[in-house]
Amino acid sequence: MQQTPNKNNQATILLADDDEDIRLALALLLSSQGYKTIEAANAKEVITQTNRQNPDLILLDMNFSRDTTSGQEGLEILAQLKNNDIPIILMTAWANVELAVNGLKQGASDFIEKPWNKAKLLNSINQQLSFKKIKQEHQGYQTLLSEKQSNKNQTWISQSDAMKQIEQLIEQIAPTDANILILGENGTGKSQLAKRIHQFSSRQDKPLISVNMAAIPDNLFESELFGHQKGAFTDAKKNRIGRFQLADQGTLFFDEIGSLPFNLQPKLLRVLETGEYEVLGSSQTQNTNSRLISATNAELSKLVNEGLFRQDLLYRLNTLVITLPPLRERLEDIKPLADTFIDQFCTKYHKSILSLSSDALTKLKQHTWPGNIRELSHAIERAVLLSTNEEITAQALLLDNTNSQDSGIALQPLEQAERQLIEKALSVSSGQVIEAAKRLEISRNALYRRLEKFGIKYES
Structure with missing residues (x-):
């Protein structure tokens, strides 16, 4: 049966064979089916062409100049190529089951005997390219499955009145498809809340894809969210699936949405x-x-007034708004959260389960927690590592007394305090903006906006 040419197929196939007539015959056959071909006459050329051209598939002869029957040279080339994630079809005129099994065990996709059957060869090529496309389109799904399993096991503490109200709200809005904007200070658990909403939604069996908007370089924004085709730009050597496609029928979580540059909005x-x-x-x-679902610690309405955030985009994001309370406003949750972290870190560091002493609990409740749950987690991890007794003491927490609720911090305008914190962070970071942003636990773009706002000079 005559094969129908595939005019839309622009896959590139590397023909690796030391016989020029073989390469010519394959090139004529494959070009008639719409494939592009490149050639390699020896082992060195196979490796070089693979690295330079990044073909979609390789037809690899098993025997080159060393000998004509053993297939060992082909297996050695196969071993060097197995990490390239390129389907390889082996070819030899001296076919035997043992050689085929060895090649398949080392990563080959299929095995063709010469002289080949045209229909069988073309079918094998089409099949392997189809498998490769499916694998590319689902390259993130294995990670998604593991994340989904970990999401099922996450601990959600809601014993305080503030968190009980959040829990009631989740039950109401999670089953809908309405867009949700999560607000709250750094470390309050906005990403955990997004996961919980997804778990209670009608899309819970579909992917939850998270994107840190502050971490995407401007020039890679479209590629990250929408994907790209091979050759779309320099270094686009493979097709890439965008986050919107991965999240299709599921949930897309945009973290730090307030840091998205205006020109990309x-x-x-x-x-x-x-x-x-x-x-x-x-x-x-x-x-x-x-x-x-989006999240930010920024005041988006203020950014709109400053011309840094589009109002029409804000309207698309904030159909429903949930504001997570800071840890200092949910003191009833501190002990169960601390106990949970103790169990986690004792297991992680292979230590006997520790208890929390009464003075340590008092210390935890007096602390103002500027870093919220994230800071509490770090404090407990440190205490677990330092504790030598059966319980965690207040001393083991190593919390700064000046950051406690009874420390007598002088009240001052919030903007003045914010400016002082930024100046201090820049001072201890030797003027390095990226390091200062890390210390303040905000994005680089968010810090740049505040520097411009306060007229603070910084190193570019």
Whole structure:
């Protein structure tokens, strides 16, 4: 049966064979089916062409110049290529079951005997390329499955009145598909809340894809969210699946949404309004159906007034708003949270389970927790490592007394206190903005905005 040429198939196939006539015959056959071909006549050229051209598939002869029957040279080349994630079809005129099994064990995708059957060869090539495409499109799913399992086991503490109200709100809004904006200080558990909303939603069996918006370089924004095709730009050596496609039918979580640069906001707004986008390097419009949850510690309404955040984008994000309370406003949750962290870190560091002494609990409740739950976790981890007795004492917590509720901190305007903190962070960071942002536990972009706001000079 004559094969129908695949005019849309632009896959590149490397023909690795020391026989020029073999390479020519394969090139004519594959080009008639719409494939591009490149050639390699020896082992060295195979490795060089693979590294330079990054072909979509390799047809690899088993025997080159060393001998004509053993297949060992082909197996050695195969061993060098197995980490390239490229399907390899082995070819030899001296086929035997043992050699085929060895090749498949070392990572080959299939085995073809020469002289080949055209239909069988083309079918094998098409099948391996299809498998590769499926693998690329689902490359993030294994990670998603492990994240999903860990999400089921996450601990959610809601004993305080403030958190009980949040829990009631979750039960109401999680089953809907409405976009949700989560507000709260750094370390209050915004990402954990996003996971919990997803668990109670109608999309709980679909992926939850998280994106840290502050961590995406401007030039990679479209690639990260919408994906790109091979060759779309320099270094685009493989197809990439975007976060919107991975989150299709599931939930997409945008963390630190307030740090998104203004010039990139229209691109995000368009897909939120229409559900449509284009993969970078393709003119075909794609559609996405994902539930959006966003989070930020920034005052988005203030950023809108300052011309740093689009109001129409804010309207798309804040259909429903949940504000997580800081830890100092949920004191009833401190002990169960601390106990949970103690269990986790004792297990992690292979220590007997420790108890929390009464003076340590008092110390925890007196602390103002500027870093909230994240800071509490770090304090407990440190205490678990330092404790030599059966209980954690107040001394083992190593909490600064000047940061406690009874420390007599002078009240002052919030903006004045914010400026002082930023100046102090820059001072201890020798003027390095990135390091100062880490110490303040805010994004680099968020710190730059505050530096401009207060007119504070910094090293560029």
